Amino acid sequence: MKRILIVGAGGQIGSELTTYLRKIYGDTNVIATDVRPNERLAETGPFFTLDALDAEALAGLVSREKIDAIFNLVALLSAVGEAKPQVAWQINMGALNNSLEVARQYNCALFTPSSIGAFGPTSPKDKTPQDTVMRPTTMYGVCKVAGEMLSDYYFTRYGVDTRSVRFPGLISNVTFPGGGTTDYAVEIYYEAIRTGKFTCPIPQGEYMDMMYMPDALRACVELMEADPAKLIHRNSFNITAMSFTPEIIYAEIKKRLPEFTMDYNVDPVKQAIAASWPNSLDDTCARDEWGWKPEWNLSSMTDDMLDVIRKKNLK
Ligand code: VAH
Numbered sequence: 329m330k331r332i333l334i335v336g337a338g339g340q341i342g343s344e345l346t347t348y349l350r351k352i353y354g355d356t357n358v359i360a361t362d363v364r365p366n367e368r369l370a371e372t373g374p375f376f377t378l379d380a381l382d383a384e385a386l387a388g389l390v391s392r393e394k395i396d397a398i399f400n401l402v403a404l405l406s407a408v409g410e411a412k413p414q415v416a417w418q419i420n421m422g423a424l425n426n427s428l429e430v431a432r433q434y435n436c437a438l439f440t441p442s443s444i445g446a447f448g449p450t451s452p453k454d455k456t457p458q459d460t461v462m463r464p465t466t467m468y469g470v471c472k473v474a475g476e477m478l479s480d481y482y483f484t485r486y487g488v489d490t491r492s493v494r495f496p497g498l499i500s501n502v503t504f505p506g507g508g509t510t511d512y513a514v515e516i517y518y519e520a521i522r523t524g525k526f527t528c529p530i531p532q533g534e535y536m537d538m539m540y541m542p543d544a545l546r547a548c549v550e551l552m553e554a555d556p557a558k559l560i561h562r563n564s565f566n567i568t569a570m571s572f573t574p575e576i577i578y579a580e581i582k583k584r585l586p587e588f589t590m591d592y593n594v595d596p597v598k599q600a601i602a603a604s605w606p607n608s609l610d611d612t613c614a615r616d617e618w619g620w621k622p623e624w625n626l627s628s629m630t631d632d633m634l635d636v637i638r639k640k641n642l643k
Contacts, residue, residue, distance in 0.1 A: 359393050537606065
């Protein structure tokens, strides 16, 4: 990768991936775009407002900037996607289709994240295999499975260098996620510092795979820089770092903040989505094919999250 375009750079992943890639490849070689202006991203490198559904504008930018790798991060997440499924399909699949077509026309590599949301209630729940039944029951999951298959099609039919990982819930301290089922695992840290109490929308006992954002960012680069001859899979690799329930993350925070309290007000939409997803993933293929290995666990992530949030002086 030399000249990189990030589509949807203003979101939870993109806002940190832009900074991360600029440190590796050089500020001027990472062009960030989003449908809304973003002053923070424009401060450290090139930024353009771009509607990912505007195929002509996307193609023009890729051509002008001589892009050789695209990160397509545009997606309405699982819970918000259930509130407006048709909009989620139009945006998620429209942005992917445009990215695939432009990648084909201008010979770009393309990374599009998938998710544990691509699995459904009939997928094996524990140590969910790389290749297994995938019948998601959310529009988000339908988009992710369709996106995986479309991306594999563009690789086999046109030779487009498409690659992808199935991200677990991502936890970060820079940009809040929006409309996700795993958002609680970010919100709980902020409430532990801000108010000392948290009302959890996910029921006790509900395991979900999770990952700290620094591991997710490194996974994006390691996969995109991996030797293509060693890739048996492409779209999309299971990867994970940890799996926990609300009471497990609560107990980890409480070790550090003994006064912290949590109660439950379960959100039925998020409960149904979480229940349809795996409890834990088997990420052997990512480890074997491109050397994936997480570096953060629940304890080290909790130390870092609380440390960074304290320094934000939230009121
Ligand atoms: C969501 N954060 O909750 C996203 C993610 C695995 C979860 O895809 O929808």
